[in-house]
Amino acid sequence: MKLLIAEDDTFFRRLLEKVLWQDHEVVMTESGNEAWTELQKPEAPRLAILDWVMPGVSGPEICRRVRQSPALSSMYLILFTGRNNSADIVAGLRAGADDYVTKPFDPEELRARVKVGENILALHTALAAQLAAANEALKHEKQLQELLLSVPCRQLPPCSRDWRGIEAYLSQRIETEDRNCKGCPLTIDRPNLQLTSGSRRSPRA
Amino acid sequence: MPEMKQTETPISECKPEDSSSEAILIAEDDRIFRRILQSWLQKFGYRVVAAEDGAKAWEILQQGNAPALLILDWMMPSIDGPELCRRIRGRGHVFYPYILLVTAKDDKQDVVQGLASGADDYLTKPFDPGELQARLQVGKRILELQRELIRAREEIRFQANHDGLTGIWNRTTILNLLGGELKRGVRARTTTGVLMMDLDHFKKINDEYGHLNGDAVLKEVSRRIQLAVRSYDFVGRYGGEEFLVVLPHCSLDDLRAVAERIRCAVAEAPIVTSTAEMAITVSIGGIATSSPMLDLELLSAADSALYAAKRNGRNRVEMGSMATPTQESCVAG
Numbered sequence: 416m417k418l419l420i421a422e423d424d425t426f427f428r429r430l431l432e433k434v435l436w437q438d439h440e441v442v443m444t445e446s447g448n449e450a451w452t453e454l455q456k457p458e459a460p461r462l463a464i465l466d467w468v469m470p471g472v473s474g475p476e477i478c479r480r481v482r483q484s485p486a487l488s489s490m491y492l493i494l495f496t497g498r499n500n501s502a503d504i505v506a507g508l509r510a511g512a513d514d515y516v517t518k519p520f521d522p523e524e525l526r527a528r529v530k531v532g533e534n535i536l537a538l539h540t541a542l543a544a545q546l547a548a549a550n551e552a553l554k555h556e557k558q559l560q561e562l563l564l565s566v567p568c569r570q571l572p573p574c575s576r577d578w579r580g581i582e583a584y585l586s587q588r589i590e591t592e593d594r595n596c597k598g599c600p601l602t603i604d605r606p607n608l609q610l611t612s613g614s615r616r617s618p619r620a
Numbered sequence: 621m622p623e624m625k626q627t628e629t630p631i632s633e634c635k636p637e638d639s640s641s642e643a644i645l646i647a648e649d650d651r652i653f654r655r656i657l658q659s660w661l662q663k664f665g666y667r668v669v670a671a672e673d674g675a676k677a678w679e680i681l682q683q684g685n686a687p688a689l690l691i692l693d694w695m696m697p698s699i700d701g702p703e704l705c706r707r708i709r710g711r712g713h714v715f716y717p718y719i720l721l722v723t724a725k726d727d728k729q730d731v732v733q734g735l736a737s738g739a740d741d742y743l744t745k746p747f748d749p750g751e752l753q754a755r756l757q758v759g760k761r762i763l764e765l766q767r768e769l770i771r772a773r774e775e776i777r778f779q780a781n782h783d784g785l786t787g788i789w790n791r792t793t794i795l796n797l798l799g800g801e802l803k804r805g806v807r808a809r810t811t812t813g814v815l816m817m818d819l820d821h822f823k824k825i826n827d828e829y830g831h832l833n834g835d836a837v838l839k840e841v842s843r844r845i846q847l848a849v850r851s852y853d854f855v856g857r858y859g860g861e862e863f864l865v866v867l868p869h870c871s872l873d874d875l876r877a878v879a880e881r882i883r884c885a886v887a888e889a890p891i892v893t894s895t896a897e898m899a900i901t902v903s904i905g906g907i908a909t910s911s912p913m914l915d916l917e918l919l920s921a922a923d924s925a926l927y928a929a930k931r932n933g934r935n936r937v938e939m940g941s942m943a944t945p946t947q948e949s950c951v952a953g
Contacts, residue, residue, distance in 0.1 A: 501750060502750070543769060559791070559792065
């Protein structure tokens with residue numbers, strides 16, 4: 416997975432990279448400003464490890480900005496810092512960090528914490544994909560309904576009471592009227608959606 | 621309270637947050653620690669469900685509406701914290717709860733092992749109430765994002781599967797359901813029934829009383845059909861004024877009985893709106909099968925039966941047979 420590291424200290428930057436590069440595509444930044452610019456790009460990493468004190472924007476400030484930005488707010492942010500008392504941890508988490516790793520760090524622990532973030536992001540990505548698929552299905556469904564309802568009965572050919580008849584007729588009509596009709600619901604196999612959970616049957620009106 | 625040294629933030633300084641709707645499950649075998657944790661969490665504003673060991677916690681998690689924020693002790697009799705994490709994550713495609721693993725151990729190997737077993741975060745006793753509260757807020761934010769995505773997905777799926785006017789299954793979905801039930805019926809060696817119905821003279825209703833009244837009729841007829849069928853039957857809108865009911869595990873006699881019930885439910889009382897009182901009837905064609913067949917063949921046979929019901933005077937039920945499907949199938953609504 417793509418992840419961003421923001422750390423101004425060369426030693427820790429190298430160390431982080433060494434621990435993470437094998438499993439991840441690492442985007443390396445050396446200041447808060449650079450990190451904030453990277454995170455706003457399209458296709459930006461969705462997981463970031465942020466040093467607390469950096470030139471420019473601080474780690475906690477980046478956390479706050481990410482949480483306030485609707486497009487970025489689902490990112491997974493790990494603060495990386497030498498501050499290890501509870502008050503700092505609380506301040507960091509309250510700024511919007513998901514997790515907190517203190518220097519000096521244990522490589523295995525860092526990998527494990529990154530993995531947690533990866534799992535949570537994967538879950539959100541899967542849900543977002545399901546939502547997109549549902550939207551796509553709904554769009555086709557609406558087009559199909561429009562087509563079915565827009566054809567007056569008397570225009571339907573003989574034997575159109577058979578639903579095969581209707582659909583054959585409609586696709587034929589569409590083909591002759593607009594041969595380049597892309598995205599026509601009658602020519603696209605609608606994904607077989609899972610039914611709304613807990614309602615195998617339509618609700619009673 | 622040897623384990624609960626309040627290191628940085630005294631509990632008295634922790635303000636309740638907007639956690640009213642959120643429930644937390646704590647699994648902790650140490651009675652004293654459980655009680656302290658419980659009182660802290662309540663002070664934060666959470667609803668607390670307490671379990672005295674891992675087995676009890678697992679039992680609670682099997683129930684509907686179980687808490688989604690979990691604080692699990694590492695060392696517990698029966699099922700320990702990491703094992704509980706593995707079981708929870710092993711459940712597959714269900715809601716993803718946020719898990720905080722708590723332990724008195726302070727060996728880094730344990731952190732790694734705990735997180736690898738499925739925990740999202742890890743706290744070592746003694747811990748600070750302020751830190752606990754902040755970590756729970758993180759969990760809550762992650763859960764809320766997940767809930768929001770699921771809510772949006774379910775809403776769109778509902779719209780994609782249901783008819784906007786009547787709220788019953790739409791055409792695509794009822795046909796999918798029919799296909800699925802036919803396969804299931806063959807596998808289970810049971811009979812699947814299909815009823816195809818068409819409102820009688822619906823065009824006249826629209827012409828005479830207007831489309832708003834026409835829509836009101838479609839909605840009310842949908843409602844009456846749903847009340848007349850069995851709880852596990854599927855009712856869908858098949859066309860403008862056509863409905864399809866799929867009846868799993870239904871004999872020919874039962875099918876006829878349900879069809880009659882629907883016919884009577886529609887015909888027995890006029891449909892009344894603020895501007896009209898409309899006597900509505902429905903013609904129904906039914907077919908039942910237990911042999912492997914295409915939904916197309918079945919629909920075509922049901923359609924022929926419906927045609928027979930129309931031809932024989934409307935407001936009728938006719939049962940079709942698969943052996944002799946009629947070829948004629950055009951009739952004015």
